[in-house]
Amino acid sequence: MPMVNIAGKDYEVDEEGYLIDLSQWNEDIAKYMAVEEKVDLTEGHWEVVNFLREYYAEYQIAPAVRVLTKAIGKKLGPDKGNNKYLYELFPYGPAKQACKIAGLPKPTGCI
Amino acid sequence: MLHIVNKSATDRGSLESCLAMATKGSAVLLIEDAVYAATNGSAAAAKIQAAAADLKIYALGPDLAARGMAARVLDGVNVVDYAGFVDLVAEHKSCQSWL
């Protein structure tokens, strides 16, 4: 497995760059993943990343985009709970990119 | 002898076969899905309790917890952890796993 070293700490990632051990996640690794994904992290990005981490802690899965969109809408309002907003934040897909930055495993059913 | 059973008694017949063959004074360790048999209300509970008169019955604690059964263990069943599992293997001359 490939290793990533940030600030003197080693992180194991899979061949697509997803963090192997969720418990290792911190803001350093999130920022590193964001640079890799060419995402410039703003408050809006962090909101989604933190939401995903909470969702995972509660349900032990990363949600499908449709489910994420609906759940974000419920929690953060309809102006954020829509595809347009989420794809603006994560142009290559909120599933793939936001999960990676949030340190979650590769989403179920995502090819 | 230590008998080890790892399949659910409501799915397979291995617990029943084991209990039929285990002689007085033997130990029976239930692991993985076999631990369900050692819980209150299970269809195998009566058989386990009857067997406990002649046999020492053990169940693996981490497997009980992983199945939401830690608080439902039958009286007369001894719960062991992994170190206890190793001790059981070490203190018996032979082991039989009912696969």
Place this chain on the structure above:
Amino acid sequence: MSDMDDMDDGSGIVKKFMFLNRKAPHGTVYALEGLEVVLITAAFDQDVSMVFTDDGVYQLLKGIDTKGIEVKDFSKTYRALDGYDIEKLYVDQASMDARGLTEDDLIVDVTVLSVDEMANLMAEQDVVISF
């Protein structure tokens, strides 16, 4: 999470799918695999029922703690099904009785069916997938 959002084959045909779960959660991989297939199927907007019979009812128990055996606690994931619009969860009364379980022991809301009701439900499906 899937970027294949609301994927379907465009035909608009909705079939009745039953996922039949008959295995205890950790001793085999069936329970986890079945759950993952159900979550993927949810993207296809079909009429999905999940049925738990025999040792399958053990999948839904409250109070599961998998730290000691170092596997994922996917019992929490059953509570996410509602968000995937999978709301038809059925358990078999006789299987519950044989294991000393009641609805209060389960982590999600379910409909408890008799064997006859379960048989009728199965008979009216277009597809039954067994785990």
